[in-house]
Amino acid sequence: MDASLIDAFGTGDAREREESWRYSKAALRALSQQDFTEADEQAPLSPALRAQFEWPQTQGRRLVFVNGAYAPACSDTSGIGDALTIAQAVDRRTLLTIAAGFGGTLHLVYANVPSAGATRWQASSEIRVLGGSAHVVEQHVGEVGADVLGALVSQFQIDAGARVQITTLSDLPDSVSLYRRTQAALADDAVFGGAHAILGGRLQRFDIGIALAGAKARFDSRGVFALRGRQHADVHLDVRHVARDTACDIVWRGVADQRARGIFHGAITVAAGADGADAQLSNKNLLLSPHAEIDTQPVLEIYADEVKAAHGATVGQLDERALFYLRSRGLPLEEARRLLIGAFCRSVFADVTEAALRERIETLLDARVLAGGGGA
């Protein structure tokens, strides 16, 4: 599927012309000037890298991919049982089928391991959820070193009445670039929820394409990108209400410090005949430095009658009144900033019900966004 994705991403030729890459052109061009060779799928994982994803909570339910390739030796599937089937196909393509009895969490880990020179990988996964409810944690980690460029296409097929929650945690060193495209088609009464944290990386592009194809299907998306240095993140949501009485609720936030660059594009289309649709989008962003930039673009296109829709987007700075209030009570400036930025990001993950996972995300947010405190 879409074998040309990484080529397009790496060279930028085809997509550079596209409107959807307009804010990432320069970052793409820099990448396209490098020579990438195929990444080593046998690369060993360091203990430090393993420590990032070997969580006790997901023991026995963890699939690890090294530079895009499924690595059974690094994975731990002892607790998965019969409800999940894993099939491998050519071109680093993995097919996962989750039956109704699965329950619990499936942990997918994508490890970026550098070689001597710049390398790249591309992989795809097709995840079919037949029924019941499943929670997928998709985690992207990387080793510091030479440049790695990865591309992952995840295709979800969510059958009638099934519920899928995906939590993605992409925490990458500045030498790793990652292009993710997550697509989902939802049948009647299916529910797809996502919570995403995008931290670090040289260039992170994340496309989410959703088709609410079945009646009463519902999509929820929560996410944050928190960037510093010269990190660059570009998030595109494209939600299509096709069937009747479908709903989407999108809440994303962005923080950019120093010279970081963030882009949020949220497009919702309500097709003709998709009456009773409820579409909500909110995007708030925080600039922590005069050299940081965030571009946000909510797009709402409605071709149906009887639609409830609302969208809003803001880019602003830390609330000076709140900052003074905290300082007047004795909190040092840096601590007051941390508290406000942390609160801004964390609010998005209030719906993540697994406390251990939520704490993990919060700890990472605190460590990555606030390292060194920022300062204008």
Add this chain to the structure above:
Amino acid sequence: MLTIENLHVRVAGKEILKGISLTVNPGEVHAIMGPNGAGKSTLGNVLAGREGYEVTQGTIEFGGKPLLELEPEERAAAGVFLAFQYPVEIPGVNNTYFLRAALNAQRKQRGEAELDSMQFLKLVREKLAVLHLKDELLHRAVNEGFSGGEKKRNEIFQMALLEPKLAILDETDSGLDIDALKMVADGVNAMRAPERAFVVITHYQRLLDYIVPDVVHVLADGRIVESGDKSLAHRLEEHGYAWIAERKLAGAA
């Protein structure tokens, strides 16, 4: 404790305070009264260190040291507390977490041991009882969804918890009904002590029936035009601020 001399302050290029001198000794309660726009809140904000207030002349000493050189958090640690006229809502920041972080930050700056959560909660319960505040407010975000009265009582609760040397109450009485006003006054009176001073900024004399001041100052057009004992507040209430303006004119003539 607090010595203000010939203080001139500009806000957005406009002179608001035009030469204020004021001495507050430990144990005293000073009331600052005056019409809207007189500069009352400006005085409170300058003392707490808010940005956007340009001191063009004059000095402020607190505990024998120049206050204006300190950052807001350093002033807090030194013992200055401002109860805000409009307490700020801070979504996502838990009230208890914030208060403990604030108290411990102050203690750390003063070289005192930080309180653990057990010690802190014990202190919180003692102070909550005085202000008749519900426990539940502590678990919410700072001031978020609080009623006007709850916000003001929360300010006084914070003051009780932080135990400042100098507390400045900026129109804490505005928007309060009589019951809430009494609770606020009870909270303040419970804290009156020989080593602690209060500057109570208010528009109305009503609050001063419950928090009885040692000295009353009348601030008009950026200057203290009259100082006296508590009876001054009553005379003001009777005659209105116009009476002060007339007296000022008469004095100038």
